[in-house]
Amino acid sequence: KAGVTQTPRYLIKTRGQQVTLSCSPISGHRSVSWYQQTPGQGLQFLFEYFSETQRNKGNFPGRFSGRQFSNSRSEMNVSTLELGDSALYLCASSRERAEQYFGPGTRLTVT
Amino acid sequence: EDKVVQSPLSLVVHEGDTVTLNCSYEVTNFRSLLWYKQEKKAPTFLFMLTSSGIEKKSGRLSSILDKKELFSILNITATQTGDSAIYLCAVEVGLNYGGSQGNLIFGKGTKLSVKP
Numbered sequence: 001k002a003g004v005t006q007t008p009r010y011l012i013k014t015r016g017q018q019v020t021l022s023c024s025p026i027s028g029h030r031s032v033s034w035y036q037q038t039p040g041q042g043l044q045f046l047f048e049y050f051s052e053t054q055r056n057k058g059n060f061p062g063r064f065s066g067r068q069f070s071n072s073r074s075e076m077n078v079s080t081l082e083l084g085d086s087a088l089y090l091c092a093s094s095r096e097r098a099e100q101y102f103g104p105g106t107r108l109t110v111t
Numbered sequence: 112e113d114k115v116v117q118s119p120l121s122l123v124v125h126e127g128d129t130v131t132l133n134c135s136y137e138v139t140n141f142r143s144l145l146w147y148k149q150e151k152k153a154p155t156f157l158f159m160l161t162s163s164g165i166e167k168k169s170g171r172l173s174s175i176l177d178k179k180e181l182f183s184i185l186n187i188t189a190t191q192t193g194d195s196a197i198y199l200c201a202v203e204v205g206l207n208y209g210g211s212q213g214n215l216i217f218g219k220g221t222k223l224s225v226k227p
Contacts, residue, residue, distance in 0.1 A: 004153075033215070043154075043199065043217035056214050090153065099145070100215065102153040 002026065004093050004103035012109045018079040021106045025072050025093030031055075032074040033100060034066060037088040046089075049074055078108075086110045113138040115202050117218035125226050128190050132221045134200030135182040144176055144183050147199040149220070154199055157185070190225045197222050 005024045013019050025032050034046040045058040049068035066076040072093075078085055086109050092100035115136045124130055134144070143161045147154035158167045160176035160183060167174050171190075176183045187194055197220040204214050 035217075042219035043201075045214055045216065048214065058214075088152070099156055099159050101156065102147075104152045 004091060004101055006089075006091050006103040006106050008106060009104065010107045010109075012111065013081050014111050015081055015083060017081050018077060019081060019108060020075055020077045021089055021091075021108075023074045023076075023091030023093075023103060025074070025091075026101055029093035029095050029101070030072055031094045031100075032068055032072065033092045033094075034074070034076050035090045035092065036060070037090055037105070038086075043090070046076065081110045083110050113202070113204055113216050115200055115216050115218040117198075117200050117221050119221060120219065121222040121224070123224045123226065124190055126191055128225075129186065129188045130190060130223065132185040132187075132198050132200075132223070133182060134184070134218055136200075136202045136216075137181065138202050138204045138216065140205040141178070142203040142205045145201045145203065145215070146174055146183070146185050147201065149197045149199055150195075157198075187223075190223075192225050192227055195223060195225045 004026055007022045031050045033048040035043045036046055037043045046060055046064055047057045047066050048055050052068045063079045068074045088105045088107050090102050090105045092102045094100045118133045143159050145159050146157040148157055158174045163176055163178040171188045174185045199220045200218045201215045
């Protein structure tokens, strides 16, 4: 069974630009969650989608948004990038409960 | 504010040693506690604990939850260099509208280094 895939794996952007990251969950998993991981803050929850609906959202500014498609694939978008947005962005999928399976992440560098 | 605290933040041991990693939490609407191992990129799932006092075991790794004292420990016996990783503890908190999956709050992790 294929795992969670994320694209792209690495990304370099400049301040003020926007970026879109993609996540394909494990087949049959309807829940997709996004996390930001930085050395100082650790793993922080961004939002979770289930059946194309955002079910929960973490404490991030409105520049961070996401969506989920009917095939459960999900995208997250960050607009007006700031230097502090440089991080590893992890996507995780699950069937129902919290046993989440993580993708390899997208390393975003903002210069 | 919900929080999950792991200790120690880092640990260096030698092969063959036994280690105990700690995770304490203060959350509203606790549902479960999970342990993950992160080596390079993606955290990999180790255990999910929902009931107090019931040990979960997988090879040399074991974990137990104490819901009265609000903590969990992860034990690794006979450590190997391949156990070197960051171990993450996460607590699932229920959502207000009672959805089937709650939100995961992660601790900052314990970085374990096992020397040969």
